[in-house]
Amino acid sequence: MKPLIERLRAIVGDDGVLTSGAALAAYEGDASQDRGAPTVVALPRNAAEVAEVVHVARQHSLPIVPRGAGTGLSGGAVAVEGGIVVATTRLNRIRRLDLANRLAVVEPGVVNAELTKTAAPHGLYYAPDPSSQPACTIGGNVAENAGGAHCLAHGVTTNHVLALEAVLIPTGQVVRVGGPAHDRPGYDLMGLLVGSEGTLAIVTEITVRLLARAEGVAAVLAAFDGVVPASEAVSAIIGQGIVPVALEMMDGMTTRAVAQGAPASLPEDAGAVLLIECEGLREELDDKDGPLATVQAICRAHGARDLRIALSESDRNALWKARKSARGALGTLAPNCYVHDGVVPRSKIPTLMARIEAVAAEFDVPIATYLHAGDGNVHPNVLFDARRPTEVRQASAAGEAILRACLDLGGVLSGEHGIGTEKQDYMSWALTTTDLRAQAHVKLAFDPDEQLNPRKLFPTPGFCGEVRGASRPPREPAAQR
Template structure:
């Protein structure tokens, strides 16, 4: 960071004294990069951004903000898709990107300790030579941080078999909103007597505390891995194949689906693989485990797909082909930029058996709003990602996209699903929380938040709606 003249603001001066003059930003031109995260529709400037290098500095910065009633929030790589790191109230942003060390690896006990700014995929790279890997694999794993993954309880393509982030967290060091530091899951033992505070903190979206150290579970690489790609002329056939695979007793490591609009996007972007342009859906299916039995699972999958009028189904012939298929899928969100000026990523969850019904409803929503919607989703566990394509330059189109996205979430809630599987609520879906919770249930959760964050200074305005606001959101979405 370049040298700059000292601010006359005493709060800026005092925070600079904590982290050092070189590790604070406060000029408007420097703050512009921090006015949003991956949810770019809402932008607000923070008061300042500080870059602590250890837990002690985080705790001192938090305590200063607490004692002087300055709103504040934590930020990782800024890849979140629901606005969880957007400074709504002129917050001091506590950026954790300097805290990016791998502190220890314990292969014998299959665990590692990282700082929150440590990038997800780097952990797998760090332990792969010993035959291990870190299972949670969000699409942004090459740049998202494990601290951010904890905040959002991130999932990924392989969460069907291996679970989401909370299933891999063994311990946390946390700075509470008053500056106190606590440790949960001592010695990598997550099931301590008493309340499950690890579970409570994981997925709390930075509203209960700031994580400064994380003990995670690492897994042994499976002996064998096979990847299958299936093309369907009909979305309903592909959707039914998903249910049939799971009903057959097969538990794939991953079971992904893309529809025709999504396929158009990935084929126009950086990692095309030659998917047919006229198919309505594809499935990307991966099985792994001990070598014995893998071929039988693959054969069962091929048979299921053939019974559902699959046009073509094939098995990756080598690791290079498998990697190309996955690169094509994992860049799916960003690939929408190749076919649309702007897009809004949604994140709902439904029972697998409701896939055809909900996809039909999403198609109706697309027609009602006059906006294309691409569907990319973790079909195996019913985690849908409708991507609403729009052009923010056209007056009123951003508002239409937001309403269409809300209607998609209502469609998920209406079949017994919910409004987020891995991207969090943030500011994007606070009003939609009323689609799945009544006022009493929301109040019970905000009561818990108030125990940790009684002054409401930490990441205010996120996760829960303001009491009595926006009941019309549910009604409007239902009317589509």
């Protein structure tokens, strides 16, 4: 252990190596349920130091686990086999704002909200806005292909990343993929790295697109008696050809929890609320046949009983603060919360919501749901007390039943939180063995010894090893060599 620590200190400095029990405890988990203690945490300051740390990990045969802010909800940053956690805390500079080309070059540890704050004086912003944006990093967003409330019209992280610099395993080579110009020749390696959950390379620089603020923005808060009429309003809005920038829903339980502490005073007696944001030219928003008026008319036609329009920035911010505090607010209802992230075709939302209600009754667990309704990404939060083994079992079984329902309805396991350790057991429900093997070949092409973020994503710990073994040519019998 001592030579390892000394070697790391020589690379990243004394203050860049964490070894004490208390310090390591802070890096044991993320916002998921899983835990794993790192052997040591390294805090490199540039790509060259990351590459050196990779060499040290190789010499000591230790796993490497990249980590941003640890807000992940699928266990991606958890060191399940110990090893060196490479945290990007000190890789946190915004290197360049290129106003002419509307892009920013950032280090992976830059906090999402800081980028928009820095770009704001120029009328620009970074569009992907996970609810965790005051804490989560752009590197973590890239690894998880993060989404957010305002991703319906503008797209998720992958639609905003133009180029990446990354350190490869096991060589420590620093490579660049993508670039500011559109459509590079060759394979789309950048597309592959975005969403690879820290299992293919360590990202050390990111070039992202910045968008200009729209001239007019308005948010509508609509209260319904239940999730079914609210879901039908969602389908009707999209069916009219209107794509709001955000189209979010909270069920009654979530709305009540948020209302307890939110400045926006949400209607506590609602069975569901929709929060819809439209943007465009001011005249468009004022037009009585424009998208804002149409959205309100559709909500009314589907039984909305309380409609509020927020035109000023402060009113809109209060509504968004309320929506983005949903997960935290659920902490007032139970000590633990197992959040899921399935996606279903939008038209199946009412069916899924009915199934979730049935699952809650069957397993006797409260489930509070909020969703990026516009793109069918549903976050049911199973509430439980981890100190009670029966509740843990019930919560886990309820989660499993919900994910099964998402797949049965033609959906997928995860819209934005990733697979990590939390959903890896279900990968064989979603993908055939042939598909999984193809994916394992991609992993092995980048990381032949499975040193980077091992035991994530694939359904069994040895899956990649089995694929590697099977793809090696059979050995010649000894006598014929």
